[in-house]
Amino acid sequence: MTKIEKIVLSYSGGLDTSIILKWLQETYGCEVVTFTADLGQGEELEPARAKAEMAGVKDIRIVDLREEFVSDFVFPMLRANALYEGQYLLGSSIARPLIAKHLVGIAREVGADAVAHGATGKGNDQIRFELAVNALDPSIKVIAPWRQWNIRSRMQLLEYAEKHHIPVPSDKRGEAPFSIDANLLHTSTEGKSLENPAEVAPDHVYQRTVDPLDAPDAPEIITIGFERGDPVSVNGKAMTPAALLTEFNELGGRHSVGRLDLVENRFIGMKSRGIYETPGGTILLAAHRGIESITLDRAAAHLKDEIMPRYAELIYNGFWFAPEREMLQALIDHSQAFVSGEVTLRLYKGSASVISRASPCSLYSADLVTFEESAIAFDHHDAEGFIRLNGLRLRSWAARNGR
Numbered sequence: 001m002t003k004i005e006k007i008v009l010s011y012s013g014g015l016d017t018s019i020i021l022k023w024l025q026e027t028y029g030c031e032v033v034t035f036t037a038d039l040g041q042g043e044e045l046e047p048a049r050a051k052a053e054m055a056g057v058k059d060i061r062i063v064d065l066r067e068e069f070v071s072d073f074v075f076p077m078l079r080a081n082a083l084y085e086g087q088y089l090l091g092s093s094i095a096r097p098l099i100a101k102h103l104v105g106i107a108r109e110v111g112a113d114a115v116a117h118g119a120t121g122k123g124n125d126q127i128r129f130e131l132a133v134n135a136l137d138p139s140i141k142v143i144a145p146w147r148q149w150n151i152r153s154r155m156q157l158l159e160y161a162e163k164h165h166i167p168v169p170s171d172k173r174g175e176a177p178f179s180i181d182a183n184l185l186h187t188s189t190e191g192k193s194l195e196n197p198a199e200v201a202p203d204h205v206y207q208r209t210v211d212p213l214d215a216p217d218a219p220e221i222i223t224i225g226f227e228r229g230d231p232v233s234v235n236g237k238a239m240t241p242a243a244l245l246t247e248f249n250e251l252g253g254r255h256s257v258g259r260l261d262l263v264e265n266r267f268i269g270m271k272s273r274g275i276y277e278t279p280g281g282t283i284l285l286a287a288h289r290g291i292e293s294i295t296l297d298r299a300a301a302h303l304k305d306e307i308m309p310r311y312a313e314l315i316y317n318g319f320w321f322a323p324e325r326e327m328l329q330a331l332i333d334h335s336q337a338f339v340s341g342e343v344t345l346r347l348y349k350g351s352a353s354v355i356s357r358a359s360p361c362s363l364y365s366a367d368l369v370t371f372e373e374s375a376i377a378f379d380h381h382d383a384e385g386f387i388r389l390n391g392l393r394l395r396s397w398a399a400r401n402g403r
Helices: 015-028 046-054 066-079 095-110 125-136 154-163 241-254 279-295 298-316 323-335 382-400
Strands: 006-010 031-038 060-064 114-116 141-143 179-182 187-190 220-227 230-234 259-265 271-277 341-348 351-358
Touching: 006 015, 006 095, 015 031, 015 154, 031 046, 031 095, 046 060, 066 095, 066 230, 066 241, 066 279, 066 323, 095 114, 095 125, 125 141, 220 241, 220 279, 230 241, 230 279, 241 279, 241 341, 279 298, 279 341, 279 351, 298 323
Parallel strands: 006 031, 006 114, 031 060, 114 141
Antiparallel strands: 179 187, 187 271, 220 230, 220 341, 259 271, 341 351
16 A cells, blocks of 8 residues: 555545544554535534544644635536536535645645545545546545445444444434535435435425425515626625525525436436435526526527536536636636626526516617617618528528429
8 A cells, every 4th residue: 555644534524534534544544634614514513623633633624615615616607507417506516626626735735645535436526526636736646435445335334433433423323314415505415215216305305495385475576686797796785605695595495496306417327316405506597597698699698508518517527627617617707798787586486587687788679679660770671681591501402302
């Protein structure tokens, strides 16, 4: 085994990473630094510090990354209207490169020669973490315990914890729990009954959104202000990026906005079923498309829609720091120069519907589209030549085919 001097572990304080921490200490016999990212997962993070201290960790990092997460990762992604496979708002995918960035930064700071993560060998996260590290600092080794140790079952995991006096919460002792990933953008739930896509997800899976049947009977109207493609205010009140997303999560959750039951194609080659809740992101996607509808040129908007699936796939597959994603981001960001204004939405029993939009940079002209007499000269006869030129190839094609 390659000699490792110091490791920085992505540490949640949960059962898996607590076991991984002990395994790293035993296996490599070196100092392990723990790094816990606060991405707005809604959990108290100080218990992670206490667990790391109990395990003998001297250097414990708990870092609030909520503002950086939203401003530098979520908002750039939303400028692209990114959806993986046309539905998934990439809540887990977009968090991994940020965590990897700080893992590498801490490793450089403390002189560590390796980083470690708790992602399994079946999932996407191992790819996302490791591709990001490859792009940021190829000299740093990556340790993936789930691909290295001989633990192959949940029972063996619990036995290891008992043997090394690692506390096992009572809710972790019985049937395998749902696997939950949460951050300020979303909550995802997998496992247990959800592994059968033919079974309806139980109500208790949903954590951020009320049942549509229990949502308020009266709609709620909100107005979102945009500047250069990014939201900056709600109902006229300016807020920081993280505060805005928090507010939209609360609004959307109250009205059951942003639920998704999805069977997706993992990069590694298997299908998986999960329940996603992205209330704030769903509101912002609808609002962003609303403001783009009056501020983007037709060809520019259509080009964005053409590249969006590729852009979303790059994020899903772990290529946030790849040159092609950065190239696409430059194109997307350039398109947002005039995407400013206000969008008003109606939130009602699971829907976030745009009902009005206005912008000082609008390309919409009422004088051009009106059926009434217009102040702007528009000669209806011009359409005849336009149609004849566009129909030229069709007439040639029809003549050849004997039509």
